[in-house]
Amino acid sequence: MKSITFFMHNVYAMGGTVKSISQLANILAEKGHHVEIITIFKGADSPYFDIHESIKIKPLINYQFHPLNIKDIIINRIAKFTSFSRPKYISQFEPGIDQFSHYIEKKMIKAISNVSTDVIVGTRASFNILIAKYAGSQIEKVGMEHMNFDAHSEPYQQEIIKSYRDLDKITTLTTVDKNKYQSHIDTPVFVVPNIINEIRLHEPKSKIICTAGRLEYEKGFDLLIESINPIQETVRKFNYQVHIYGEGKEQANLQQLINQYNLSDIVKLYGSTQQLNEKLAVSEITVIPSRNEGFGMVILEAMNQSSIVVSFDGNAGPDSIIQNNVNGYLIEHENVDALSNQLRRLINQEFKDEVVIQNGYKTVTSYAPKAIYQDFLTMLNA
Numbered sequence: 001m002k003s004i005t006f007f008m009h010n011v012y013a014m015g016g017t018v019k020s021i022s023q024l025a026n027i028l029a030e031k032g033h034h035v036e037i038i039t040i041f042k043g044a045d046s047p048y049f050d051i052h053e054s055i056k057i058k059p060l061i062n063y064q065f066h067p068l069n070i071k072d073i074i075i076n077r078i079a080k081f082t083s084f085s086r087p088k089y090i091s092q093f094e095p096g097i098d099q100f101s102h103y104i105e106k107k108m109i110k111a112i113s114n115v116s117t118d119v120i121v122g123t124r125a126s127f128n129i130l131i132a133k134y135a136g137s138q139i140e141k142v143g144m145e146h147m148n149f150d151a152h153s154e155p156y157q158q159e160i161i162k163s164y165r166d167l168d169k170i171t172t173l174t175t176v177d178k179n180k181y182q183s184h185i186d187t188p189v190f191v192v193p194n195i196i197n198e199i200r201l202h203e204p205k206s207k208i209i210c211t212a213g214r215l216e217y218e219k220g221f222d223l224l225i226e227s228i229n230p231i232q233e234t235v236r237k238f239n240y241q242v243h244i245y246g247e248g249k250e251q252a253n254l255q256q257l258i259n260q261y262n263l264s265d266i267v268k269l270y271g272s273t274q275q276l277n278e279k280l281a282v283s284e285i286t287v288i289p290s291r292n293e294g295f296g297m298v299i300l301e302a303m304n305q306s307s308i309v310v311s312f313d314g315n316a317g318p319d320s321i322i323q324n325n326v327n328g329y330l331i332e333h334e335n336v337d338a339l340s341n342q343l344r345r346l347i348n349q350e351f352k353d354e355v356v357i358q359n360g361y362k363t364v365t366s367y368a369p370k371a372i373y374q375d376f377l378t379m380l381n382a
Contacts, residue, residue, distance in 0.1 A: 004025075004036070004121060005038060005120045007123060008021060008039045008123050011047045011048070014246075014274075016146075016194070016295070016297040019297060022050070023197050027373050030052060034117065036058065038112075041059070041099075042059035058111070060104070085103060087101060087105045088102055089109060090126050091156065091159055093126075093156035112130055113136060115136065118140060119141075123144050125160055128167065129164075140169070144171045145172050146173065147294045148315070161185055169190060171189070171191070171192040173191070174193070174294075175191055194372070195367060195368070196364055197368070198304055201277060201278065203305075204282070208282060209284070210243050210279055210283035210307065211244050212246055212276055215249065215250040216250055217291070218290060219291070221244055222257055225267060226336045228340070231347075232261070234344055244270065245271070245273050245276060280302050283305075284307065284308065285308050285347075286308065287310050288312075299321050300363070308329070311328065315333070323359075327356060327360045327362070328356065328360065
């Protein structure tokens with residue numbers, strides 16, 4: 001059995017990629033693989049999601065307040081206010097470039113070059129680029145993509161194409177994205193979707209429209225709020241509430257939009273939650289309003305909890321998972337009026353939801369741990 005190292009951003013923080021990698025690492029460990037996780041950042045005592053007891057976690061930068069971590073904390077502060085410590089090797093197109101410094105990237109490169117497992121798996125484009133360049137020649141280098149190719153800027157796409165030629169294998173979340181990569185490079189590409197491994201709760205439904213994710217522009221929560229504005233009286237008439245779970249830099253802007261439209265009684269911003277499945281289980285409707293969505297774990301989690309899913313088309317993830325009018329509803333990309341109308345019709349109960357719910361259950365089975373483990377194993381053994 002091959003041993004595997006996952007190279008991650010922060011296993012101690014909430015996020016769809018963090019959850020999917022944690023679940024994949026767990027199933028690999030359960031099957032007997034030796035699994036390690038290198039996490040660049042650590043800011044909590046325990047990983048955000050449960051990790052199998054046999055998995056060794058190696059943090060590179062620990063921001064917890066402790067005498068042993070003072071150097072990491074001080075250098076990070078200096079890097080935020082000076083230019084001399086800016087990263088030199090991490091791609092300048094990395095969306096979170098401000099989180100990194102030359103000090104951090106040196107630790108990253110050293111950790112990559114010292115990996116001793118059979119396989120190293122990068123989980124972010126900028127990490128995959130470093131792995132392609134600095135991982136040992138005896139190590140199998142896998143670039144795991146959690147963003148669809150078209151979501152990257154064109155200069156970043158060109159850098160990715162050039163660097164990924166030095167990887168041994170690439171994985172994507174969807175067939176659409178696999179085809180996109182194969183049109184640019186000869187490196188073997190495999191589809192390894194995210195795992196859904198949650199208990200179905202069968203809770204009584206409440207009149208809740210739910211959504212969850214990082215409060216970032218690309219997630220489109222402003223579009224959901226915009227769509228509620230013209231139907232707010234209908235929402236109130238039928239006693240519905242809109243619950244948004246997550247944290248991020250758009251939080252203040254979203255709250256301002258809620259206040260602007262006088263929606264504060266029906267649209268609520270909550271922080272991130274580790275009980276998302278419980279929230280989805282009591283929600284009648286789940287909206288994924290992303291401008292760009294590489295996969296969309298919340299789609300599967302909502303289907304698993306009998307919540308009707310509505311999302312925009314034109315995104316690799318929703319387009320791959322949702323069949324319109326079969327297991328959910330796809331709305332024209334970023335069309336706020338169409339989303340508003342769809343939600344109004346669902347609130348008015350103009351659809352036979354039970355058929356959609358049952359078809360959602362069938363969809364979820366394709367993403368069960370056993371199925372995704374086989375996909376990953378096929379890639380490993382190819």
